[in-house]
Amino acid sequence: MNQYMLREEIIRCAKRMEEYGLIRLTGGNVSVRLPDDSVLVTPSAVDYRTMNTADIVRLSMDGTVLEGKLRPSSDYRALLYMYRHMPEVRAVIHTHQPMAVAFSLITDQLPQITTTMVDEVCGEVSVAPFTVSSDEGMGRLAVESAGDAQAVILKQHGVLAFGDDLEEALSAAVYLEESCRIYLMVRSAGFSVPALTSEQIEAENNTGEFYGQQQEE
Numbered sequence: 001m002n003q004y005m006l007r008e009e010i011i012r013c014a015k016r017m018e019e020y021g022l023i024r025l026t027g028g029n030v031s032v033r034l035p036d037d038s039v040l041v042t043p044s045a046v047d048y049r050t051m052n053t054a055d056i057v058r059l060s061m062d063g064t065v066l067e068g069k070l071r072p073s074s075d076y077r078a079l080l081y082m083y084r085h086m087p088e089v090r091a092v093i094h095t096h097q098p099m100a101v102a103f104s105l106i107t108d109q110l111p112q113i114t115t116t117m118v119d120e121v122c123g124e125v126s127v128a129p130f131t132v133s134s135d136e137g138m139g140r141l142a143v144e145s146a147g148d149a150q151a152v153i154l155k156q157h158g159v160l161a162f163g164d165d166l167e168e169a170l171s172a173a174v175y176l177e178e179s180c181r182i183y184l185m186v187r188s189a190g191f192s193v194p195a196l197t198s199e200q201i202e203a204e205n206n207t208g209e210f211y212g213q214q215q216e217e
Helices: 004-017 076-085 096-102 116-120 137-145 167-186 198-205
Strands: 027-032 039-041 058-059 065-067 091-095 123-130 149-154 158-163
Touching: 004 039, 004 091, 004 167, 027 076, 027 158, 039 076, 065 149, 076 091, 076 137, 076 158, 091 167, 096 149, 096 158, 096 167, 116 167, 116 198, 123 137, 137 158, 149 167, 158 167
Parallel strands: 123 149
Antiparallel strands: 027 039, 027 091, 039 058, 058 065, 091 158, 149 158
């Protein structure tokens, strides 16, 4: 996928984040690592509905603006920290999804309670300690808290979700929000929330061959 197509995909992803209720207005951000190790990121405080491909900012790993006339997302320092310290990650999205934020107010660890957490989030999710917006520490704490999961909840703030591409990152954020909603619904009904057992998780991990379409040889 060329850079122009990636810029289009970034804008589509941001719009889908709003459609899924993960952000409001100009909140959050979307970024992708390019093959030359530079990063495309959404600009700060620009409406995703009117954003165009020229608005996307391209940064070097040290934060130098390589392309673009707008200021990058105010969280760019945290995002670049993640890319520098998680070389396997190619895409990161940052959301302010309400169920995950609500979850962060009552506990610090979301176990794997649903099959979609196993399939799409890929592990139990930690709540990283609070940091102010735009601080590099947000990225540092996300790296330290990630474990095997493809998402981290930021206490009283939102979520950083990541993966090999934007579809993977978005899927992790969406299904994390769904699992947080389920957790909060069960707790509000007065019940404890059982985690999947290690045997159930292992069995679920072995079902991947049955999901999706087979690629033609």
